[in-house]
Structures are given as C-alpha cells and as structure tokens.
Amino acid sequence: MSVQSQAPSLLDAQEGASITIVSPVDGTEVGTLPGTAREQVALAVSLARTVQPEWAATSPADRGAALRRAAAALRDGARELAELNTRETGKPFSDSLGGIEAGISTLEQYAELGPVHRGLSLRGAVTATDYTVAEPRGVAVLLTPWNDPVAVAAGLIGAALVTGNTVIHKPSERCPHVGELLGRLLQPSFPDGVLTTLTGGAEVGQMITMETDVDVFAHVGSSATGARIARAAVLTGAHVIRENGGNDPLIVDADVDPVWAAGQAALGAFANAGQICTSVERIYVHRDIAEPFLAALTEEARTRTASGSFPPLVDRRMRDAVDAQVSEAIRAGARCLAGGAVPEGPGAHYPATVLADCTGTMTVMTEETFGPVAPVTVVDTFDEGLRLAAAGPYGLAASVLTGSIAHAQRAIAGLAVGTVKVNAVFGGAPGGSAQPRGISGAGFGYGPELLDEFALVKVVHISSPPQGGA
Template sequence: MTTLVPQARPGHTGDTGSITIVDPRSGEIVGSVDEADRDEVGYAVDRARQAFPGWSATAPAERGTALHRLADALVGAADELAALNERETGKLLGDSLGGVMAGASTLRQYAELGPVHRGTSLLGNRDAADWTTPEPYGVVAVVTPWNDPVAVACGLIGAALVMGNTVVHKPSERCPHLGVRFGELLEAALPSGVFQTVSGGGQVGSLLTEQDGVDVVAHVGSSVTGRKIARVAALTGAHVVRENGGNDALIVDADVDPVWAAEQAALGSFANAGQICTSVERIFVHRDIADEFLDALVAETKRWNDAGRLGPLVDRRLRDEVDAQVRAALDAGATALVGGQVPDGAGSWYPATVLTGCRPSMEIMTEETFGPVAPVSVVDSFDAAIEAAVNDRYGLAATVLTGSLVHANRAARDLPVGTVKINAAFGGAPGGAAQPRKDSGSGFGYGPELLDEMSLTKVVHQGVPVLRKAVS
C-alpha cells in the first residue's frame, strides 16, 4: 500500500500557547505541552486526506490486524499510560490501568467486527441484483475527554480506522502528556498519515472541527462544546456523532431494600469522584423509605470518604464549579448531611457529599454536577418520581431501583434517555449502543452500530445488459 503525504511539516508558530498541567493530588507541576497552531492542524488534516486513498483500499482484514497491533502497543505501555493518567487527572491508578486495558479490548473488538461488517441484499427483479455496501467517509476528527481518556478514545478511533477512515485526534487539554504518548504509540503502529494527534484546548478543537477536509466529527465531552460542533458541521457538511453531558436521575422505589439502594446510589454518584458522563446526578426516593435510605446513604458516604475510595477532582477549576453548585443549593435551603466543604491542603480534593431537601429548581438538580455529590429529593409516589426525572433538558441515562415489574417496564418506556438501567447503577452487556437524546448528544457512540456511523451506505443496482450482436 502506498501512502502519499505532504513533504514539509510546518513549524510551530506559537500563536496558541502551551498547556501546563498540575497534579491534582499534590498541586505539583507535571509539565507543559505546546498547543498545535492553525498551520499544524491544517497540515494534519491534509496529511490524513492524502493518506485516505491508500488506507481505504487496504483489505478490511488487514485493517483489523492493524488494530490488534494498536491493542498490543497499549498493553505493552499500560503501566506508563496509567501512571500518566493518574498524575494528570487524579484518576486512581487501578481505575486508570483498567481504562487502558478496556481500550485495548475495544480495539480488539473492532478489529474483529470491522472485517465482517456487511451490507444487505435487496429484493428486486429476478433478473437483476441489488445490494448495499458500506464505504468510509474520509477524515474523522475525534475529540475526546479526560475522565476516561484511553477507553473512550479507543472506541471512536478503532471504529473509524477499521472502516477505512483516517483519523486526527485531539485529546483533552487536561491530560495532554497522556494524549501525546497515546498518539505516539498508535501512530508508530500504522501507515504514515493514517492517525495523528493535535494537542490543545478549545481553540485547537475549533480549528480542527472547522476544517473543510474533515468528513466526520466524533465528540465526547460537554454539551456546550457539542452544540458548537453541531452548528459548525451544519456549514461544513461533516457528519457528527456526539455523546455529551448528562443529568442522570436515580429513582428509588418504595419496595427495595434501603441499604442496598444506598449502596447503588453511592456507587453511581461517587465512582471516579463523580466524573463520569453517566454518573447519578439526581436522586428521587419514595417517602415511605426515605429516612432509612438517607441514614444508609450517609453511612455509606462516610465509608467512601474514610476508606480513600475517592481520587481528587481533575483540577481546581472543576472543584470550584462543583463547590459553587453545592453552595448555591445550601443557600437555597438544602442541607448537607455529609461533606459539602472544600478541604484544606494541596490538590483539588472534594469529599463525597449528600444533600437533602433539594428542590427541582435548584441548579444542583437542573445541571450536570461533575463531582461526588448526591442530591436527594423525597417524592410521594413512583409517578411523581417519573414526572420529576422526565423534566430535564438532558437525555443520556437513568437508573430505577424497583421490585415492581410494572414500574420497571414503565420506566423503560417513559424515560426519554438513551440508556435505562434497572436495579444496577452501572453494568450491562458488551456491545450496547444507545442514542442519547436532547442536550446529551446524537448518534451511536459505541457498539457495532458505531461502524455504521463511521461509514456511508451505497446502494448498487445491477441490471442485465443488452449485448452487441455478433457480426457473421
């Protein structure tokens, strides 16, 4: 396979600055990374565009083999990547290592799914043939977050590459050293120009997604950024896949064990210090078990704080945002049963926090809180809980804890979200792919369906020719 690339890489002009990262555990400086400038972003897209014909002509099985090489490279550097993740984002080392291994596993899944991805045969005239076939778009811009940086990136990148697209990746500016090292590993295992990394913050992301040579933008991150990308894509014509913010509700029905429900609520609210897109953001508990549930949730929350199960928030800017939401709720009449105060000392730590007396109008209930906060509202019925959960501008996921099959089925039917989890805050079979709703995004971001998002469908009709008569 021949890959054509431009001959000269532009020099860094310095018009976008650099990013300095502070370890959120200690406040110590990790280092600095230069942001890509306009010329570097344009060069990367142009290089990917020129590499596309050769990569898209590569046999799908060979592209799958290349993804296995990428997975091998990640596994070989797993400890290094996990350590970088811990230093830059504060994610616990075990969780960071798990994210790297999950990313490698996702690459292997797409390595196998890609070559067997198929079109369909169509029923036409008996003397003709009709079928559909998937084809790659071209250049895919992948913009990914910091809260699970390797696992999330591998899904979007793997699906794009195995379908024959080339990729320009902008990792989060909150973990740029990890992003650069991750990119080095992938770029070294692929033909020149097929995969590239550009480092930087929102300005660099805008430069990338505004490029006319970008055919698809795949974004996981905030709803604000997602909306900007969608508006730009309306002008450039790029196909957009985005999973954005969430304000996920947890409904606790009257018939469940309150201690178990509290454990599920704590896990959903506090895992990764609450820095997960599908974290529990709003809790609606039936009045009949509210007191027992709150007592158990307070006890469970104290265990999370005392056992060191929380890492810090990614930086002090995020901690200030979380604390401001908590302060506003307390000023509006909520009560902090546990936590709710910024601790002394270095880093960007914040305790697992339980708020009660939360009303629907409070910002803590209407906006995503990317931190370890469990805001609780007591409701009089399951109907009231459903009504409150539905009243939201996001539509990512929701969780229902109930022993009633009727209530479970109603929740699955009526909650306007991409994923409904019944009797489990996290979990699910592999390959699940949902379409988020409203401000939470659009398109399939995971699973086999992501291969459809990364490809165009062509319909072929083959009729019977009329042949030239032989000349005697």
C-alpha cells in the first residue's frame, strides 16, 4: 500500500498482499509494492471523511492554487514518471511523456475552471430570488486504468478536488508503481488526508466499493468491473461515473481514398498496441474499395510491426487474451493478412494484426479486444455498414470515413454512442467531454461537465419579509 498522507494510523496499519510487476518490454522485474489490508481501506475512508468539511470550506480559488502547485510538482517529476510508465506498462516513452503533459494541462485547466464553476439563477417575484449552489459530494474514490494512467488520473483527481471533495485514488494493479509515484508527487500540495493513494489488486478495489461512507465512485476500466461497482453503489447510495469498455466501429465509405482510410484505420487500431479506450475495434469497409483498403492496411500493419518501436501489450495475460480472440476468428474462417502469432522472446509483444472476412459471430467483432487487431468485414452498402456498426451493447465511440454529408448525418443520428468522429479516428477540441452509453458507462468523464458530476446542486429561494407591523 502507498498512503500519501502523514497519518500514523494509516502508515502503521497491517499490510496486505504484495504486487510484483514484470516489464512487458523485456521481462525484467520492475519492483514489488505491498498491497492494502481491509483495515487500511477503512482508515483511508475515515480520514477522508474527517478532513472533507475543512477542505470543502476552503475557497475554490485556494483549491485551484493547490492544483497549480500539484501540476508544477508533476512537471518536475515528469521524466522519472514517464520512464517508470514505460517500464511498467510498455507504453513508449514519448507517449508516456505526452500522457503526463496532458495530465499537467488537465490539472491546470481544472485549477482555472473550479473557481468559476457557477450555479444558475431564476427570477420569480420582484422581491424574490432563486439560485443554485454547487456543493461537493463528499468522499470520492477514483479507480483508474493502466493504459493512460497519469492523464486519466489527473483529470479525475483535479475535478474531484477542485470541487471540494476528498479523494482516495486506487490505480490499476497493472501499474501500481506509476500510481504510487504519482501520489507522492501530488499529495504534498494538499492538506493531509485530502488525497490518499492505495495500491493493490482487484480485491482492494472490491473492498473500497463495499465502504458505505463513500459518496462517489469514478471508474475508468472494463465494463465488467464498472458493472460490479454500479451494482455495489445501489446498496450504498454512492453516485457512479463510469467510462468503461468499448467495441468502437469504423465505417469506411465507398467514396474515400482507400490508402488514406487504411492509414486512419491503422492509427485507430494499432496506436499504443490497440490499448486505448477509443481504439478502432471493428471495421466495415465498402466492397468498392475493399481490396486496395485491405492491401494498404496490411502494409501499415507489417511496417509498424517491423519498425522496432511497436509497443508490447501490458502483460502476457493481456497478450494471451488477444491471441485467443485472433485464433478463434481464424478457426471460424477469418483470413489473417498480417500478424496473428505470438512472437518468440521476452516481454509481452504481439504484432499488428489484420483479419479479413470477419463475421458478426466472432468474438473479435462482438467484444472489446484491446490489442493491435484490425478485424474487417466487407459490406455492400453504407447502410449495411451502419446497421452492423450500430449493433451490440457497447456505446463508447464510433468513427465514419465518408465524403457524403448525408451519410455522415445518418451515422451521427444512427449510432448510439457517446462520441461520433467523422473523417478522423482520434482528435477533439480541448476540454471536450462525452457521455458513454450502454455497457460502456454513464456520466460525463472529462471537461467542465465533470465538475457537475462531482457536485450536488442546492436550490436556494429567498423572499422579502412582509412590510410593516401588525
């Protein structure tokens, strides 16, 4: 366990099971961290509850100033944290550093947004006023992922703290060293107990979700875990914010350049070895351009794999799961045009893989793969591609490559997802936000709207007393 506060009762608590991390890059040991015992979880929640009223009474401007100090501390430790992230998760150093820089920017953004987070007013009678006040929910538990551990955590931490909540952060058990160091960098900017980091396995997350004195859970990770958290919160009454798994489709229309479209598909499917929440998970390409598209996509995959800089999967457990989906698809009739086999050597590497002739019964098309796999189905019409893309229980994001405004508008209307991207698989304006749907989650996960998720609205009505006496 890592506890980023000065509370002796937490530091002296009995430790739980330890976690040892092996680098997916070369198989060497990164290190071992102690886990967290049930008593420590309860103590962390109790401390967060105890100090929360004083933190809530701190002015939004002072809370924002604390976030700016935290952002500066994160900037000072950026290279060390990026190097550790690369060792622990396999994320390329430049991408790791980019994620940390995004986290710094997000902390600074919430430092500015927090003090101007305002309510609404409504005028009734001339002598009366109605307005709303945003108040913190209380104790917030943040459960964050390994694929972009600093950027995601910084966003949730920043929004929760600047709105007056105290925070218990549980980083993924796949990157506990990154989470522990992040906590050590950020915690000194806040009063004791305002920000606490707990490391440990899935059992620690389960312990936290059983705590009845938590007011809000924010979870970024798998849909199965998110569903368990949501069910547990029904019993405790906690508010839940979830950005969970996706099975994001890409529709490639007949009127686009197939080589350009293949480049977009490769970026969406292979960036960070396919380990991005909004990675392209399944592709529907129009028959008119399918042949050149598949040829260009295959070349993209082979080039990336042979580059010497293609990142590994986070661990061999994840690699086994990805390879199982690929092998199942091949047995069911998919053609493997590139990749598709576990390489020899240390680490958790897996090649960029292209599968053609995929069908809707294959797991690689129906579930989140979270690996460098581009499964492709050829369709005869745009509407067929749209119908197939809209199927399934996920609702995170979708992409459409088309030169037709009519087709783009039909896709925007017909895809029940939180984000529709037209002619770019990644991107978006700074400060953007989205609401996942279906089993992909619920609530706003980023942007100014995230401040509302961490706040409760109080309505105030003020009237003038009667004039004169009896």
